[in-house]
Amino acid sequence: MEGIEDDGPLSQGELPHIEDVQLSAEERVYVERSGPVENVYANKEAVYKLTEGLLSHYLPGLQNSKRTLQELTQNQLILLDALDQEVTKFRECNTLLDLNSLFTEAKIYHNKLVNIRKEMILLHERTTKLKKRALKLQQHKQKEALEREHQRDKELERERQLIAKPAKRT
Template sequence: MLCTNSQTAYSPTTCRVCRTLNVHSKSSLPFPGISNYRVLQTQFCTTKQMKTWKSMEVYNFFVCDWVKDIGIKTLPDKYASFLLEQNQLILLDTLDQEVTKFQECNALLDLNSLFTEAKIYHNKLVNIRKEMILLHERTTKLKKRALKLQQQKQKEALEKEHQREKELERERQLTAKPAKRK
């Protein structure tokens, strides 16, 4: 794993990987050098910057002869179909989850409409209760008034009966009585 920049027109001083890892010596790469380069040197950058840096890094690896050949690995058909099937299953599961979420949202909308309908019926019930209370108060007043009128009528009827008895008693007293002989 040594930089072989002598075979290319790429100089060791401009090779970013070689300069960072100090691999221009004939020794092998030390683990801490790779660890420091890959793990400890973190920077925040945008996705575009990262892609650009990665493509430059790959180019540097290739130019420094760390990578001998750039190739594409193809999968056999049965593995490709297996991966396709797995991806389709994942997609179907995701789609099922989305449908479930959509149904839950519709259920929430149905719940909202039920709550608004329940509010309307509650208001109607409150109004009916108020009317029933008013009707109860009116009937109570009417019952009291009817009782008073009944008592008054009974009193008047009693007075009339009493008056008639008095008149009858008076007429009896006024009627001529035969005198008793001794």
């Protein structure tokens, strides 16, 4: 038989173009079936055509599958970005809720401060009034003490005048 003995797989560089190969009736693939495959005779052109046929049959589907997988991967990335944005929005909403509670708390504390300030102003007014009253009472007591002192001085003077004085001899 006229065939080409093939020792291993053919690389694409070894495959001839279809136009360059001419088929003869004797060039066929023979496989000894009684035991393990020992000698395989293959026509390179037949192997090439079978490979081309196999590739032409499955390659478009595989390429479509590859494009579909790429589109799915791209869509998945888009969905992941959208999901990340939604998560960010939820975090911002939680932050806004936290801010709202902080503003509410700040308002409560502001009201407490305003009330404390009013109480401090009221206490300041009361202490000022008490200080004025205490000053008036002190002045009044000093005045009474001074009047008593004058009264006593007058009484002492009167008693001195009432005391008999020896007459002067002339």
